[in-house]
Every structure is written in structure tokens, then in C-alpha cells.
Amino acid sequence: MALKSYLIDDNLLRMYMSPKHEVKKDGKTVMYRLIQGDSELELKKQPENAETRTIYFGQKIFTTDDVTEQQFIESKPYYGTKIKHYDPLAETTKRVAEKKKTVNLLKEVIGFDDDKIRTVGYRLFGRTALEYIKEGNLNGLHDELIDYAGENPEVMQLKIDDKENADALYAAFLVASGVLEVSIDDRHVVWGDNQSRVYSVPNGTSALDGLVEYFKTAEGREVKKEASLRVEKKAGENASKKVEVDEDDSEYAAETPARRGRPASNK
Numbered sequence: 190m191a192l193k194s195y196l197i198d199d200n201l202l203r204m205y206m207s208p209k210h211e212v213k214k215d216g217k218t219v220m221y222r223l224i225q226g227d228s229e230l231e232l233k234k235q236p237e238n239a240e241t242r243t244i245y246f247g248q249k250i251f252t253t254d255d256v257t258e259q260q261f262i263e264s265k266p267y268y269g270t271k272i273k274h275y276d277p278l279a280e281t282t283k284r285v286a287e288k289k290k291t292v293n294l295l296k297e298v299i300g301f302d303d304d305k306i307r308t309v310g311y312r313l314f315g316r317t318a319l320e321y322i323k324e325g326n327l328n329g330l331h332d333e334l335i336d337y338a339g340e341n342p343e344v345m346q347l348k349i350d351d352k353e354n355a356d357a358l359y360a361a362f363l364v365a366s367g368v369l370e371v372s373i374d375d376r377h378v379v380w381g382d383n384q385s386r387v388y389s390v391p392n393g394t395s396a397l398d399g400l401v402e403y404f405k406t407a408e409g410r411e412v413k414k415e416a417s418l419r420v421e422k423k424a425g426e427n428a429s430k431k432v433e434v435d436e437d438d439s440e441y442a443a444e445t446p447a448r449r450g451r452p453a454s455n456k
Contacts, residue, residue: 307365
């Protein structure tokens with residue numbers, strides 16, 4: 190006799206299973222009843238004086254090697270929903286696979302560059318992420334993203350991988366990088382450099398979702414092109430500033446004589 194395990198729904202825990210239920214068999218409705226000392230389940234084929242027996246679900250996992258009990262459980266109308274077959278090996282394999290996916294996701298999130306931190310941060314946390322960015326605290330935002338990925342791996346995976354979210358991620362990038370800005374009441378989107386209005390967000394729509402829909406219009410597509418140009422310009426300006434800083438550092442290093450040995454004594 191093969192041992193079988195079943196995963197029991199919380200609503201059935203610490204309850205007795207009804208010893209009778211109807212079953213569709215060969216196109217007809219028959220009554221099944223679980224009885225003492227007999228493997229026959231059809232009520233009309235059972236002895237008239239047969240005593241019913243019950244099954245008690247005291248734990249989340251119910252295990253039995255009784256073939257009749259197994260057949261009775263698996264003939265229940267809610268088998269597959271409230272009661273499911275439980276395979277410990279398959280469940281363990283599944284959990285290990287899920288943990289591996291989470292570890293790989295965490296590695297990816299840990300490796301985010303600054304732009305990705307800003308973009309995904311705003312996509313997930315909205316104005317809270319903008320506060321981190323405004324304060325220059327990307328490490329704090331990165332820490333929040335890592336925690337979120339560990340606690341909500343499936344949601345995080347969708348946010349960074351789903352191709353349908355590509356437009357939302359780009360819109361988030363434009364806001365998080367400062368090319369576009371969202372008003373404090375989330376009702377208006379403006380250019381980050383001159384504060385001129387770009388788009389008014391419809392009532393009942395988030396600024397990000399509204400911006401994604403706006404980019405699908407003819408006017409929105411032009412704004413998106415202009416925003417892309419401003420991203421390139423901003424990237425070029427940042428690169429130039431970095432070169433200037435590096436050159437300044439080089440000049441300072443050249444002007445500062447290297448110290449050799451200890452300073453001469455005044456004695």
C-alpha cells in the first residue's frame with residue numbers, strides 16, 4: 190500500500206470530513222460513503238448495517254496508506270483546491286529552485302548602478318525614492334531595494350524584467366534622473382531644468398502611469414524624444430565635470446611634493 194500525503198486547507202483544519210458525498214460516475218450521480226471495515230464506497234452496494242467512519246484533519250499535512258481513504262479523499266468535489274496531493278520531494282525541489290531564483294535576483298539588485306537604483310527605486314517607492322535621491326542618499330535607497338527584493342522577489346522580478354514595464358521604467362528613469370519632475374501633489378509633470386509644464390496628470394491616475402500613457406500620444410512621443418536628448422546632454426555635462434575634477438586632482442598631485450623620510454629636527 191502506497192503512502193500518500195495531502196495538503197489541507199486552513200478552513201478544514203481541526204475538522205472531521207463528512208463521510209458522505211455525491212460523485213459523478215459513468216454519467217450518473219452516485220453517493221459515496223466511507224464505512225468501517227469495507228473498501229466499497231458506493232452507498233447502494235454497502236451492507237445496510239454498515240457503520241460510517243470519519244477522517245479528522247488535525248494537521249496541515251494528512252498522511253494515510255489506506256487506499257480506500259485515499260480514493261474517498263480524491264473523490265471529494267473540492268479535491269485539488271481545498272485538499273491537494275502533497276509530494277515532499279517535489280515541494281523541497283520547488284523551494285530550492287525558488288531560493289536560487291531569489292539569490293540570483295538579490296545578486297542582480299546588489300549590482301545595480303546608480304541609474305538603475307534611481308529608476309527602479311522610483312518605480313517601486315515613488316516620492317519616497319525621490320527624497321532619497323534629493324538627499325544624495327543612493328546607498329539608503331539601494332538598501333531599501335535589496336530588502337524589498339528579498340521580501341517580494343516575484344514583484345521585484347516583474348518590475349525589472351517584464352518587457353511591458355519598459356515604458357514605465359523609462360518614465361521612472363526620466364523622473365528619477367531629474368530630466369522630468371513631478372509636482373508635490375502628483376498632478377503635473379514639468380521639465381527639471383526650467384520647470385515649464387510638460388503634462389497634467391488626469392484624476393485617478395498616478396503620475397507615472399499617466400506619463401506612460403502620455404508617451405503613447407503624438408505629443409507625448411515628441412516629449413519623449415526631447416527628454417532623450419536632454420538625457421544625452423546631461424550625461425555629456427556630467428562626463429565633462431568628471432574630467433575637470435580628475436584634471437584638478439592631477440594638478441594638485443603634481444604641485445604637492447612627495448614627502449620622503451621624516452621632517453628635519455629643529456634641535
